[in-house]
Amino acid sequence: MKVPTMLLAAAAFALLPATTATAAPAAPAAPAAGASTIVAKYTFDSAASTVNDASGRGLPLKMRAADGGAVRYVTKGSGRALAFPVRCVQNAAKCPRVLLEGGDDADLDPGTKPFTYGVTLAATAAAVGSESNILQKGVADAQGQWKLQIGGKKKLPSCVIAGAGKGAKRYIAKSSAGVLDNKWHTISCQRTATQLIIWVDGQNRGSVAVPSTVGISNNLPLRVGAQNLNAKQTAFGGAIDDVVVSVG
Structure with missing residues (x-):
């Protein structure tokens, strides 16, 4: 398929040649989750200005x-x-960036139900800077949020959920394993009845206890690649594949 001209980045933006991103060892994308239902899946196999949901x-x-x-x-x-x-x-006068944004999809508001969300990505430390938001629906101190990010001093991935309301506690599951080696890694965030777990290449790499009463439901869109277009320094500069969200 011919790639639309509008989607071709200039050579100056070439970060990840196909020959440099090598596959990680084969591993399940997430733990066995029982009778879960995939409610969104984006594979990026068709080069287009709109990415349709494969589910x-x-x-x-x-x-x-x-x-x-x-x-x-x-x-x-x-x-x-x-x-x-x-x-x-930092403080660049011009900052080329792209954000992928869906609509407000009620299927992506799990409430207190178990759910899993994740992505396969390849990146270097330069691609995330001090912090990058990979997946996000909702914002903190509002109607509740779930998020996958990479950042901190060690630049490790972490999963975040927060209930509704200003000052609501944020629950963060931090990974003990890094992913910024320019190889493909699958990261999944799993909310169970009692925990939030971060899985990296099929391995449990960290968890935090979460009360079963914490619910997430908001009227904001799913965003991939940045918090928003104004927050330049949360933009992700790597590559992604297979964004998947399941509930149950």
């Missing part, structure tokens, strides 16, 4: 750009993955 349930992701930001598609196995523009330097 048949979720809403499409649309690309929002600023300062001339553009994505590009890289080969991954027999399919494709999506690479974001390289992160701009």
Whole structure:
């Protein structure tokens, strides 16, 4: 399929050649979750300005750009993955960036139900800077939130959930394993009845206790690749594939 010109990044933004992102050892994307239902799945195999949901349930992701930001598609196995523009330097006058955004999908509001969300990604430390938001629905101190991010002094992935209301406690499961070696890694965040667990390449890499009463339901869109277009320094500059959300 011919890739639309609008989706081709300039050579200056070339971060992740297909030949440099090598596959991680085969491992399950997440733990066995029983009778869960996939409510959204984005594979990025079709190079287009709108990313349709492969599960048949979720809403499409649309690309929002600023300062001339553009994505590009890289080969991954027999399919494709999506690479974001390289992160701009702090206080850059021009900062090309792209955010993928869906609509307010009620299927992505799990309430107090068990659910899992995750992504396969490849990145370097430069691609995340001090912090990058990979997946997010909702914001803290509002209607509740679930999020996957990479950051902190050790630049490790972590899963975050928070209930509704200003000052609501945030529960953060931090991974003990890093992923910024420019190889493909699958990261999943699993909320059970009592815990939030972060899985990296099929291995439990950290958890935190979460009360069963913490519910997440908001009217905000799913965002992939950044918190929003204004928050330049949360933009992710690596590549992603297989964004999956399941409930149950």
